[in-house]
Amino acid sequence: MKRLAAFFLLAVSANLAFAQAHSWQPDLTRQQTYTLHRASSSDPTGGNADYRVVAPGAAVTVLETDGPGIISHIWFTISDAESYHLKRIVLRAYWDGEDTPSLETPIGDFFGLGLGIYKDWESEMLSVGSVKALNCFFPMPFRHHARITVTNEGTRPISNLYYNIDYRTQIEKLPADTVYFHAQYRQAQPNHGWTSAWKENGEVLVNNKPNLDGADNYVWMEAEGHGQFVGVTMSVLQNQDGWWGEGDDMFFIDGAKTPSISGTGAEDYFLGAWGFGGEPFSFALYGAPILEQDLAGSRSSFYRFHLDSPIPFTKSFKATMEHGHANHRSDNFYSVAYWYQAEPHAAFPPLPPVEQRLPALQQVGGPGQAAQGTETK
Template identity: 40%
Template structure:
């Protein structure tokens, strides 16, 4: 029934006289209202009054960023680091947060992973609680505490940090609501095993789960088949999970193996998807936290039935809960991505004496001019060859059997494409040596191979080049850093 004019006037008057804060005005709507409490700022500013507004971190050193007394909520955390974009530094700097005098941390995560990027990378992306933008690392996760907060960063690596800048803002209060729960973030790193899911978090107490960062990389090939795995979430002691998903990228609010590529959204995104099969992806349960009153376990499958072994999974779980809570699993001793921690066990230069070529010449090239990192700062360099030419190297095995064979090569603007065979049988995929810069390929997995006892013939045959490859040797150069051979 239509409202009569008098009723419409009454409704309009009620709306006009309602308190301003009772109306929804968007995220900035109540910014004009008076705020309770105060603000405490912690930073790396130069207390001498000069402009050296940073700290240094030597290998083995721990730096305290915050040692705060009283109740509060950490609201904003920014930092930046030099040397910049160094994988070893990003995985060796460990952030830890201790709330209310606890002896073990509620946050223990390598720095780049904590801020939303796996593989020890820094890369521009934006989401609601975390981002990396134009050199900065930012977190807006609210982190409450009742009596104290202590935040540290430890340099577990071998490289010194020359410049560590930070700004941290804490809203201070006389007392927090009793419902306030502690913020947690936990890092895990595993290599998948057949028949066994990956556990991202297992905890007990009362709380709610708010986010997942997951980085995955196959150690053989670049198949994304591991994304067939479903999430399986057990709440409050369930023996059958109450949440079962339909695929890994589906859980992260995407689809079809992230077929349209990288993107960043406020609550979900994929920030790394590359030709090596790497996926770095996040989902924040800000609009849909998962509550628990007694316990919580988050497993995720790899492949359709946990049938994608040999994939490296690193994860950060973000959640809020009561204290006390279970102690975190110990961090792995080796935090570097396995693809980067792998090094040749056979230097290619050492094979020069027994190597043969059907065309071109072999020589050892000093790679010390470039800073990207070749084992021994040298490579075996095959020059002045052409398509159809072959290079044969001798690989010795102590006994016959199945071995994992990995190659390490070089890419540059004048390098060609080659295929590899072992004792006359083609192995692996074609290796394209073209790049716009001089750089190591990193590990190139050939998978399990059969070696006979004694000498085995490993042959590289030039088959072509990328259309842009040009320069010395007409773009058909081949550079070999070495090989890793390990018994399965």
């Protein structure tokens, strides 16, 4: 009986942990009272032209609705003949009539495709399925109004923009402590390392350099107000030879001058180890779907979601990562940070112009320069 009771308590604990980890998902054992809706690109005439054409410079509103409600799923697939269209098309979301978006990123980066190329991968919150199917399961609540737009900043039309956005509305108001989804794009092309006079990562010149306050770290996001950080997707285009991931993650909570949380290396933060071992992988909360050799021109992508313990902040928050130990490397980083916070939010940095968003090798000095000077394809 004692074993049975212990097993029962273990099962209950596991179920409670699962329920807490998936609290945005409806309880399948209880009758739901919300109304489910879908905003889609379906042909309004009843025909089979279930897509939108988006001219260069034009924007299309893919969702506009009143609340209270919550977006539960977003799906896109795109046909666009222009190279790097995943970098040229911009996704934005606005909550409750705000003037500036709470979500603003190139559409590919939002779905973890920060190198501007398609790659199938799978996680709990984001995935890219076969073929070129972009999926998001982040819950996005709104009290009064929600609007999502897609803007074509390319030079050629999007010939087929397909989308389905599922959302729930309900009579009850959202709880008073509900916080809003945010996603912010950042890039450094390149990060500027403090020296190019190095031949390998582990030499004394590099290893003995201290970085106790995160000065010159690559910044994933900064926020003011209260909320919680829930994850990041990041891609790297190496400008230099050698292992790019010597840098540590550092988080600064509520105005801290030194890291409130500090890690041991890039692959450790993304929950791999030993340089990821050269084998791509993708799991529910972490992964490295793209891994290439540690040479100039190599491309890699990573993600981590803090669903086990979102990082709370009450006044301010800054999430960063070194680029090489103490920021000695000068590779290109492209990232999207995901978090929830109360509105209003601090202004986002301006989105870089289209041509500056396209991944391109940079002349930065250091090892591997012979491989540089051409745009990646």
